[in-house]
Amino acid sequence: MPSPATAPADDVRFGPLVGRRDDEAMRAFRSYGLGQFIHWGLYSMLGNEFEGRSARGHAAASEWIRQWNPRTAPEGWPRQYDALHRSFDPSDFDARRWAREARQMGARYVIFTTKHHDGFAMWPSAHSEYTIAATPYEGDIVGEIVEAYAAEGIDVFLYYSVLEWNHPDYMAHAPRTAQERERWERFLEYTRAQLLELLELYPQVKGLWFDGTWDASWVSSYEFAYALEQELRAAVPGLIIGSRFRADEHGSRHVDSSGALLGDYQQGWERKLPQDITVLDGQDWDCVMTIAPNGWGHIRDTTGLHLKSPQEMIELLMRCRSMNGNLVVNIGPDGEGRLSCHEHEIMTALGEWTEQNAAAVYGAGHVELPEPRAGILTGDGQRVFVTVLAVPVSGAIRLAVPKDSARVPVTARCEAASSPELAVHHRDVGLDRDPMTYYDVDLPAQIPPGRPFVVTVELGEVGGSAQELMAALT
Numbered sequence: 001m002p003s004p005a006t007a008p009a010d011d012v013r014f015g016p017l018v019g020r021r022d023d024e025a026m027r028a029f030r031s032y033g034l035g036q037f038i039h040w041g042l043y044s045m046l047g048n049e050f051e052g053r054s055a056r057g058h059a060a061a062s063e064w065i066r067q068w069n070p071r072t073a074p075e076g077w078p079r080q081y082d083a084l085h086r087s088f089d090p091s092d093f094d095a096r097r098w099a100r101e102a103r104q105m106g107a108r109y110v111i112f113t114t115k116h117h118d119g120f121a122m123w124p125s126a127h128s129e130y131t132i133a134a135t136p137y138e139g140d141i142v143g144e145i146v147e148a149y150a151a152e153g154i155d156v157f158l159y160y161s162v163l164e165w166n167h168p169d170y171m172a173h174a175p176r177t178a179q180e181r182e183r184w185e186r187f188l189e190y191t192r193a194q195l196l197e198l199l200e201l202y203p204q205v206k207g208l209w210f211d212g213t214w215d216a217s218w219v220s221s222y223e224f225a226y227a228l229e230q231e232l233r234a235a236v237p238g239l240i241i242g243s244r245f246r247a248d249e250h251g252s253r254h255v256d257s258s259g260a261l262l263g264d265y266q267q268g269w270e271r272k273l274p275q276d277i278t279v280l281d282g283q284d285w286d287c288v289m290t291i292a293p294n295g296w297g298h299i300r301d302t303t304g305l306h307l308k309s310p311q312e313m314i315e316l317l318m319r320c321r322s323m324n325g326n327l328v329v330n331i332g333p334d335g336e337g338r339l340s341c342h343e344h345e346i347m348t349a350l351g352e353w354t355e356q357n358a359a360a361v362y363g364a365g366h367v368e369l370p371e372p373r374a375g376i377l378t379g380d381g382q383r384v385f386v387t388v389l390a391v392p393v394s395g396a397i398r399l400a401v402p403k404d405s406a407r408v409p410v411t412a413r414c415e416a417a418s419s420p421e422l423a424v425h426h427r428d429v430g431l432d433r434d435p436m437t438y439y440d441v442d443l444p445a446q447i448p449p450g451r452p453f454v455v456t457v458e459l460g461e462v463g464g465s466a467q468e469l470m471a472a473l474t
């Protein structure tokens, strides 16, 4: 998110390495529309409980269960947690099935947790003993995910947490003594080695999604991180790195102290959306979203938690698109590799919806018109798409268009209706000195039940033949 600039650009030496990119990879990023986030690791085996005791309210989130408050944690915690890998053997894991379902959901990119804050590597890293290679599972989970998703045409981003709870060399504070500096240097080298290893093993990845980069130790390592970002970008040309990776020398994160974005896109939108497009300062962005209020890893017992409905997810998706962002919907498979019924329901609904309304989602973005009360606007230059969330009692949606606009609504359709053609009427109902004029689109007599639906409005020249025809009809 933008934060106030506190220094002129000249005072920032460790600011952005690249400015706003317009290469193929970033153009693809801008049109992804919908993504899938997968939080999967040892915490997935627990589902936020251990031996019948719930960690809800005692740890920040289900994937944070290792940090269970010691006052209420089970005996021997977190040692018990650190031994979970000995029985990690997901019998139902099928990367190809996940990838197929992600494609059917309409996801164009996936972000997969290679290593969360517990430090466990889901690939057989040569730089750690605490990896998938030390489990009964005989496979490389990251490798399987990368291959399966890429085969479905879904771009892969690797999530990587710098912060590690149980690494002997990790510390949250900036190193103070010579001994701490030595430990921290070792940790930095280990981080660098793992990241380069990931890119070497899986060169088809399109991006790295960093997390756990807020501690003072990492923030103060800005010079190291700056050099490492250069190395990572050189290792995979076109690699996308968001704004969570590193701070500048003044400790500013996401944007540097002069206000410039630190990375290829703004990565700060987590479980919340910008109020409106002006907040975004023209930055590329995505929003990562949980289905439960919080909790990215599997939650076995969701009793009493509000799980977002398919309708809510569709609305969030279209709000993101209306502000040129992507929505990334998180799933937290269980320790066997199974998704919950609700996750399936959300994915199926998104799939049906994005398939029917692809034009409104993928190639479309912000429209410089006031949003109608009925719903959300996206557009592609030729067309305006209204995602209708609330049907007006008038039975029509009203679009406001500047009076001097060269292109105005001429025809409209609703593919979800039994008779898709909709009438468009020019309404001269402006207020005194109103710079806008108004167009009403009659909604279908039979409103498609239970879901938001899209009305596609074709724009044409003022007074063009289509508009004259409409005028004759109305």
Ligand code: FHN
Pocket: 061, 063, 064, 211, 212, 270, 288, 296
């Ligand atoms: O602490 C993590 C959390 O567990 C989760 O991975 C999210 C995903 O964006 N990131 C961190 C909090 O910002």
